[in-house]
Amino acid sequence: MTTPSITPVILTGGSGTRLWPLSRSARPKQFLKLTGDATLLEQTIARVDGPGFNDPLLVGGEAQEDMLQLLAGGDASIILEPEARNTAPAIALAALVLPSETPMLVMPSDHVIADTRAFEAAVGKAAGLAADGWLVTFGIAPSGPETGYGYIQQGEALGESGFHAARFVEKPDRETAQGFLDDGGYHWNGGIFLFTAGRYLQALERHAPEILAAAQAAFDAGHCDGTVHRPDAATFAEAPAISIDYAVMEKDSRVAVVPVSMGWSDVGSWDALHEISAQDESGNALTGDILAIDTANSLIRSDGPKVTAIGVEDLVIVATRDAVLVLPRGGSQRVKEIVERLKDDPAGKDYL
Amino acid sequence: MTTPSITPVILTGGSGTRLWPLSRSARPKQFLKLTGDATLLEQTIARVDGPGFNDPLLVGGEAQEDMLQLLAGGDASIILEPEARNTAPAIALAALVLPSETPMLVMPSDHVIADTRAFEAAVGKAAGLAADGWLVTFGIAPSGPETGYGYIQQGEALGESGFHAARFVEKPDRETAQGFLDDGGYHWNGGIFLFTAGRYLQALERHAPEILAAAQAAFDAGHCDGTVHRPDAATFAEAPAISIDYAVMEKDSRVAVVPVSMGWSDVGSWDALHEISAQDESGNALTGDILAIDTANSLIRSDGPKVTAIGVEDLVIVATRDAVLVLPRGGSQRVKEIVERLKDDPAGKDYL
Numbered sequence: 001m002t003t004p005s006i007t008p009v010i011l012t013g014g015s016g017t018r019l020w021p022l023s024r025s026a027r028p029k030q031f032l033k034l035t036g037d038a039t040l041l042e043q044t045i046a047r048v049d050g051p052g053f054n055d056p057l058l059v060g061g062e063a064q065e066d067m068l069q070l071l072a073g074g075d076a077s078i079i080l081e082p083e084a085r086n087t088a089p090a091i092a093l094a095a096l097v098l099p100s101e102t103p104m105l106v107m108p109s110d111h112v113i114a115d116t117r118a119f120e121a122a123v124g125k126a127a128g129l130a131a132d133g134w135l136v137t138f139g140i141a142p143s144g145p146e147t148g149y150g151y152i153q154q155g156e157a158l159g160e161s162g163f164h165a166a167r168f169v170e171k172p173d174r175e176t177a178q179g180f181l182d183d184g185g186y187h188w189n190g191g192i193f194l195f196t197a198g199r200y201l202q203a204l205e206r207h208a209p210e211i212l213a214a215a216q217a218a219f220d221a222g223h224c225d226g227t228v229h230r231p232d233a234a235t236f237a238e239a240p241a242i243s244i245d246y247a248v249m250e251k252d253s254r255v256a257v258v259p260v261s262m263g264w265s266d267v268g269s270w271d272a273l274h275e276i277s278a279q280d281e282s283g284n285a286l287t288g289d290i291l292a293i294d295t296a297n298s299l300i301r302s303d304g305p306k307v308t309a310i311g312v313e314d315l316v317i318v319a320t321r322d323a324v325l326v327l328p329r330g331g332s333q334r335v336k337e338i339v340e341r342l343k344d345d346p347a348g349k350d351y352l
Numbered sequence: 353m354t355t356p357s358i359t360p361v362i363l364t365g366g367s368g369t370r371l372w373p374l375s376r377s378a379r380p381k382q383f384l385k386l387t388g389d390a391t392l393l394e395q396t397i398a399r400v401d402g403p404g405f406n407d408p409l410l411v412g413g414e415a416q417e418d419m420l421q422l423l424a425g426g427d428a429s430i431i432l433e434p435e436a437r438n439t440a441p442a443i444a445l446a447a448l449v450l451p452s453e454t455p456m457l458v459m460p461s462d463h464v465i466a467d468t469r470a471f472e473a474a475v476g477k478a479a480g481l482a483a484d485g486w487l488v489t490f491g492i493a494p495s496g497p498e499t500g501y502g503y504i505q506q507g508e509a510l511g512e513s514g515f516h517a518a519r520f521v522e523k524p525d526r527e528t529a530q531g532f533l534d535d536g537g538y539h540w541n542g543g544i545f546l547f548t549a550g551r552y553l554q555a556l557e558r559h560a561p562e563i564l565a566a567a568q569a570a571f572d573a574g575h576c577d578g579t580v581h582r583p584d585a586a587t588f589a590e591a592p593a594i595s596i597d598y599a600v601m602e603k604d605s606r607v608a609v610v611p612v613s614m615g616w617s618d619v620g621s622w623d624a625l626h627e628i629s630a631q632d633e634s635g636n637a638l639t640g641d642i643l644a645i646d647t648a649n650s651l652i653r654s655d656g657p658k659v660t661a662i663g664v665e666d667l668v669i670v671a672t673r674d675a676v677l678v679l680p681r682g683g684s685q686r687v688k689e690i691v692e693r694l695k696d697d698p699a700g701k702d703y704l
Binding site: 006021100248293302304305306307308309310311312314317319321323324325326327328331334335337338341342348351 | 373389427552643645654656659660661662663664667669671672673674675676677678679680683686689690693694700703
């Protein structure tokens with residue numbers, strides 16, 4: 001039996017502000033060139049551009065249509081969500097336009113994967129499990145007791161390919177996370193999945209039928225021009241806005257986890273970007289028009305003005321044409337406090 | 353005998369970059385609003401706008417003509433130096449256009465004086481000495497063993513008004529400066545002078561006749577349209593480029609120093625500006641569109657983008673439309689290293 005080619009389903013609807021002032025509501029992280037000359041979305045597409053993969057299917061917001069067309073090139077199909085309803089409904093839309101037996105590799109569009117070979121090997125294992133009817137999630141090897149991710153506990157082994165997923169744990173506290181690492185057999189939930197379209201729809205029918213119904217109705221009342229699908233807004237809005245984890249993965253009995261160590265990062269903060277960036281001999285990651293003298297262990301990035309620093313260390317400095325952020329290294333989670341203050345300020349909204 | 357009114361002679365030719373990126377070659381410090389709604393030049397003019405003072409006479413560079421006209425209003429006379437030849441020739445130009453008996457109060461245009469009353473009292477004392485033929489310099493009460501200023505040692509008392517200036521000392525090292533403070537009777541040389549026009553010309557004739565000759569020839573070959581004097585470039589260029597201290601004050605036998613404690617600052621660095629600025633309860637001096645959260649003892653200034661900081665302390669952050677500077681508080685002397693690097697870089701010159 002030949003394995004059918006995999007269709008990459010790339011979720012582009014995210015709208016984070018954790019990389020403010022660079023990421024903005026109109027230009028979220030996936031549309032930024034954070035680690036090189038290509039945007040994270042382009043890198044995600046390139047990662048699955050090869051033998052064994054069909055052309056990708058992008059699922060994103062209506063406001064992003066132009067950007068998706070530009071970055072996806074001519075080969076991708078696009079589904080425009082009338083509004084963001086979290087991942088379970090978005091993936092339902094994708095599953096409904098694919099043949100039932102097609103394996104779907106569902107991926108966020110704003111992650112970095114340094115080790116492409118490890119990724120491909122894991123996809124191969126997951127494809128085998130998906131062909132056997134498993135809903136597969138990829139388990140990222142934890143590098144520390146992070147409290148910002150969900151964890152997956154592995155159960156019995158499924159041959160050489162992976163494990164039965166025994167338990168999903170929402171973001172734990174640090175003590176609990178450290179316990180997971182000490183115990184072993186826990187993985188980060190990186191939001192990457194593989195299953196056949198039919199298997200996902202079947203799981204939806206069983207665990208979240210209202211999502212399936214709303215997605216189907218949205219297609220029935222919507223239309224498709226060429227490669228762009230435009231589901232109907234009013235009917236899609238009736239889908240509960242819940243994640244695939246909550247709607248399906250935590251409930252189904254045949255969920256597998258394929259562990260993978262592939263240099264993964266969700267680039268969820270300026271500190272995370274500093275860690276995965278190329279650094280000079282002083283530990284600086286400098287991007288843009290930067291002049292740094294006697295400066296160490298700092299991330300300095302400009303997409304606008306010339307940024308100069310002298311005699312500083314352990315700083316994050318980010319400048320755009322209209323806004324500058326300065327905070328200590330290790331403190332970049334606090335960007336959200338800045339963003340909250342800007343939201344509360346009528347004049348601040350211009351910067352979001 | 354009534355004292356003749358004093359003509360303020362304001363030297364506007366300075367071109368410092370110590371407040372880069374705000375101060376630029378085309379817009380040096382005296383044309384910046386550093387401590388309020390008025391530029392330092394406007395503040396300097398306002399300080400001598402009152403009884404006992406004639407309209408001011410501004411001496412500045414040709415490139416500054418438009419800015420001088422704008423800031424000086426209609427009452428000032430202007431002398432445009434064809435090129436910068438330091439203070440002795442600039443003051444010679446001023447002395448040549450004034451009646452011989454007129455007291456000239458010579459002042460830099462980029463200093464801050466917080467205590468105007470103390471300044472006025474010192475000017476009154478100096479005017480009395482100038483009427484008796486003294487070349488008077490104002491001795492700033494030292495607030496520490498600064499190595500960036502020249503020092504004046506006082507000699508015998510001249511009544512209640514001041515002292516004979518016994519010795520001028522160029523910028524000393526720290527140990528020497530500390531010795532001056534321990535000994536007492538030393539003052540900073542703030543570059544503010546008072547003497548009659550005729551007395552200055554007489555001193556030039558004696559100690560630096562080539563300056564007097566070049567200035568006189570520059571007027572003879574130049575022209576004057578209304579209130580703007582335009583000395584001739586070729587002849588003025590023959591004046592040695594030396595300071596009034598070196599050309600005259602250190603050499604003449606009848607030089608007096610009038611001590612004054614008047615909240616003086618030459619605003620010679622971002623740290624100096626931080627010290628004299630109004631600060632919030634956390635020791636921050638914030639100017640422009642700034643959002644600072646959990647930030648202490650920092651100077652943050654923007655003349656362009658919105659600048660945000662969170663969780664930092666003891667930083668200097670300065671942003672303009674095209675350049676950003678970040679350095680630790682106490683380290684602002686190092687701005688010159690940045691400026692040197694920009695000078696050496698063909699693309700960097702755009703920022704100077």
